[in-house]
Amino acid sequence: MSTVVVLTKTQIGSLAPEHNAFGAEMLDKFLHTLEPEDLRPDVICLYTDGVKLACEGSPVRLGLSLLEGLGVRVLVCQTCLDYFGLREELIIGQVMTMKDIVSELRHATRVLYP
Numbered sequence: 427m428s429t430v431v432v433l434t435k436t437q438i439g440s441l442a443p444e445h446n447a448f449g450a451e452m453l454d455k456f457l458h459t460l461e462p463e464d465l466r467p468d469v470i471c472l473y474t475d476g477v478k479l480a481c482e483g484s485p486v487r488l489g490l491s492l493l494e495g496l497g498v499r500v501l502v503c504q505t506c507l508d509y510f511g512l513r514e515e516l517i518i519g520q521v522m523t524m525k526d527i528v529s530e531l532r533h534a535t536r537v538l539y540p
Contacts, residue, residue, distance in 0.1 A: 429467040430534040431460070433476040436485070438540050450485040456540055457489030466498060467538070471527045472519065473503035481515035490518045501527055 437449025438456055460466055470493065472480055479486050480502045494500050500519030507513045507521065531537055 427535040428469070428533065429536045429538065430469045430471060430530055431467045431538045431540065432471050432473075432531070433479060433540070434472075434474045436475055436478050453479075453540070454486045454489050457486055457493060460493060460498075461496065466493070466496060469499045469501060469530050469534070470519075471501045471503075471530060473506050473524070473527060477502050477506040477510065477512060480518040481512045482517055483515075484518075487518065494518055501530065503527060 433453075435449075436453070437446055438453040439449055441449045470490070478484065479490060480500060484490070490500060501522045502516060502519040504521045504523055507516060513521075
């Protein structure tokens with residue numbers, strides 16, 4: 427059984443701009459909640475705005491790094507990094523094509539979109 431978490435934003439949920447910090451805090455809590463082995467996903471896919479989470483200055487850097495250290499593969503969309511000019515800022519994860527990311531999603535038993 428394979429679980430993939432998809433992160434496409436720098437926060438969790440849909441919030442008004444003045445609540446973005448709260449959304450980022452909730453995303454950090456979400457990631458730390460995934461640390462126990464029975465909750466840990468196999469892969470975290472980051473694309474669109476989500477690629478910013480794997481870059482310098484990320485508010486969830488610790489949570490993502492910890493999960494990666496526990497064996498979770500963090501896949502970061504190459505096209506999205508290039509679009510935002512963030513390739514040099516990447517500090518977590520593996521740069522992958524969208525084809526690679528779609529393949530992970532297609533073969534997953536469960537896909538979570540928090």
